[in-house]
Amino acid sequence: MIPMKNMKVLIVCDKNSCTSFGRLTLDISSCLKNRGFETQVVWLVTPKYFPQGAPEVGHCIFASSLYAGFLKFRSPLKKLIAKQQPDLVFFIRPELGFLIPAAKSVAKKFNAGAKTVMMVHDTFAETLYTKSFKFKLINKFFIDPTKKADAFVYNSNYTKQESEKYFGVPNCGGYVIGCPVDQALFCKPDSVLPRAERLKFFEQFGVHSDNAVCLNVSLDEPRKNLDTFFKTAALRPEVAFVRVGRLREETASRLEAMHLNNVYHFENLPAETLVEFYRNADIFMYPSLLEGFGLPPLEALACGTPAVCSGTSALKENLQGVIPLVEPADDANEYARVIDRALAAEQVTNESAALELLQKFSLEAFANRLQLAMASL
Numbered sequence: 314m315i316p317m318k319n320m321k322v323l324i325v326c327d328k329n330s331c332t333s334f335g336r337l338t339l340d341i342s343s344c345l346k347n348r349g350f351e352t353q354v355v356w357l358v359t360p361k362y363f364p365q366g367a368p369e370v371g372h373c374i375f376a377s378s379l380y381a382g383f384l385k386f387r388s389p390l391k392k393l394i395a396k397q398q399p400d401l402v403f404f405i406r407p408e409l410g411f412l413i414p415a416a417k418s419v420a421k422k423f424n425a426g427a428k429t430v431m432m433v434h435d436t437f438a439e440t441l442y443t444k445s446f447k448f449k450l451i452n453k454f455f456i457d458p459t460k461k462a463d464a465f466v467y468n469s470n471y472t473k474q475e476s477e478k479y480f481g482v483p484n485c486g487g488y489v490i491g492c493p494v495d496q497a498l499f500c501k502p503d504s505v506l507p508r509a510e511r512l513k514f515f516e517q518f519g520v521h522s523d524n525a526v527c528l529n530v531s532l533d534e535p536r537k538n539l540d541t542f543f544k545t546a547a548l549r550p551e552v553a554f555v556r557v558g559r560l561r562e563e564t565a566s567r568l569e570a571m572h573l574n575n576v577y578h579f580e581n582l583p584a585e586t587l588v589e590f591y592r593n594a595d596i597f598m599y600p601s602l603l604e605g606f607g608l609p610p611l612e613a614l615a616c617g618t619p620a621v622c623s624g625t626s627a628l629k630e631n632l633q634g635v636i637p638l639v640e641p642a643d644d645a646n647e648y649a650r651v652i653d654r655a656l657a658a659e660q661v662t663n664e665s666a667a668l669e670l671l672q673k674f675s676l677e678a679f680a681n682r683l684q685l686a687m688a689s690l
Contacts, residue, residue, distance in 0.1 A: 320350050320687070323399040325390070325409060325416075327357035327379060329365065331581050333492075333608050338405050340493045344680035345687065355393060357386055357409070364581060383411055383454065391419045398423045401687060403430045408438065408451070410459030417461065428463035428690050433487075435472055435605030436479045437536055464690050466490045466683075468606040469627040475605075488686035493679035494611045494671060498584060501617035502592050511593040515553065520577050522553035525656050528594035528618070530557040530587070530609040531601065533564050538623070541600040543568055544645035546576050549652060554598075557582055557590060591616035596655040602642050604628050610636070615671055619662045621651040635666045 322345055326338040342352045354371035356363070359378050367373045374389040376382035394402060394416055402416045413429050420427035439456055442448035460480050465487035467473040473489055506514075508525065515526055527545075531537045539556070546554035554576045560568075568576060582590065591597070597613035597620040607628045610620045614636070622628045624638030632638060639647045655661050672678065 320401065321397065321399040322350050322352045322401045322403055322687070323355060323394065323397055324352060324403045324405065325355045325357065325412065326405040327359065327382075327409060328362045328405075329356075330368070331583060331587075332362070334405055336495070336584060337492060340495060340676060340679070341403070341405075341683065344493070344676060344683050348680055348684045350687070353397065353399075355390065357382055379408070379455075386412060387415045391415050394419045395423060399427065400424060401428055401430055401690065403432070404462070405432055407431060407433055407436075407456045407459040409455075410457065410462070411455045413458045413461050417463070429461075430464045430466060430687075430690065431459050431462040432466050432468070432490075433459070433472055433476045433480075433605075434468050435603070436475045437534075437603055437605070439479055440475075441536060441603070466686050468492050469630055471627040471630050472605040488682070488689075490682040490686055491674050491679060492606050492608050492611075493676045494608070494615050494674050495676055496615050496671060497676075499588055499591065499612045499615040501615075505617065506593070508595065511595070514589065514593040515555065518577075518579065520553050520555055522551070522575065524551040524553075525595040525652075526553045526555055526593065527652055528555050528557070528590060528597045528613070529599065530590075530597075530612070531599065533559050533561045536601060536603045538600040538602045538642055539564060540567065541643045541645050541648070542598060543571055543573060543576060544643075545598065545600075545648045545652070546573055547571060548645055548649045550575050552595075552652065552656075553577060555579070555590065555594065557587060587612075588616060591618050594618050596621065596652055596661075598648055598652070599623065599628070600639070600642055600648060601625065601628065607631060611671065611674060614662065614667045619655045619660075621648055621655075621661070631670065635663050635670055637661055 328334040342354055345352045356368050356371050356373045358367045358373045358375045374386055376385040417429045439452050467489045529542050557579050559580050560578050591613050597618050599610050599622040603626045605627055610622050613620045620636045623642030624640040625642050637651045
C-alpha cells in the first residue's frame, strides 16, 4: 500500500471539459487534491475532442486523432511520467488502455511501488459491436491492454459485473466508486421561473415552443436509443424536444426523414450553459438501452428537473424508486404519458429518494470512496 501522504497521481484523459469524461477528470483531480493527494492532469488533445483547442491548465500531448495517438502519445507520456514519477497513473476510460503497458514500465522504473489504475465505465464498445471491423480493431489494439492495469475502479456494480465477465476478474480486485455530481454547479435555481419565462430562455437558442421543453443529453450511439426520443417527439408535436450531444450523419438522415419540426440539437455546450438547459427544461428524457452509470439524469435531478428513463442496466440500479422507469425501453407511448403527467404538474419524482441518491453521489461522498480506493492500492 502506498502511503496517502504526498501521493502523486497523474490523471490521463482524452476528452474536453464539455464532456462527461472531461468533467469527471476535473472532479477526480479536485477530490483527490482536497484529500491531500498531489494531482496533475494529462490531456491527450485531438481536434475531434478538443474543438476549442488545448486546455489552459494541465499537461497536453497532441495528435491529429486518437488513432494517430496510438503511435504519438506513448513517447511524450513516458517522458512526462519519468519527469513526474507519480505513485499512480489514473486512466479515465478503457479506450486509453493501449497506454497502460508503456506507462506501467516507465512508472515502475522510477518508483517500484507505482501503479496504473483504469476507471471502467462500461464494456459496450467491447461487447455490442462484435461484427464491426472498426470495433474489432479498437478492442484488440486500444482496449484489450486495459487488462494489464494494476487496479480497476468502476462506476457501478453493473459495470463491475459486466467487466469481470469480459476482462476476467482482476487479481487486484476492484472498487465501485460511482460518479460524482458537482452539486455546486448542477443545482436548483434560487427560484423556479414560470414556464413562459423558461420557454423564453430557449428561444434565444432558436428553440420554439408554446407548450414545453423535453431535454435529452447523450452521445449518439445505437444504445442511446435516440429513435425512441424522436418517436416520442412525433407523438407530442406541441412540445420542443431538445438534445445536447453530437449528431451522426446517419442519425440526422433518419431524423430528416421523419419531418419533425420540434426536435433541436446542440453540441459542445459549456457546463454553465448545460446547467441552464437542465434548469429550464420541463422534463428530462433518457431512453438508453444500456448504461454503465447514467450521469445526465442525476444532473437533471440535481437541477430540480423531473426525469423519465428506461429501466435498464445501471439506470435501474441507480434510479429505481426515484423516477418513472420505462420498460421496454423503446415504448414511446409510455414516455409520452409520463411527459404528460409532468406537464400537468404531477409530481413524478420521489423527492426524498432523489435527495438520498444525490447525497450518495455528491462530491464529498465520491471523494470518500475515491480516497479509500486509492489509499488501498
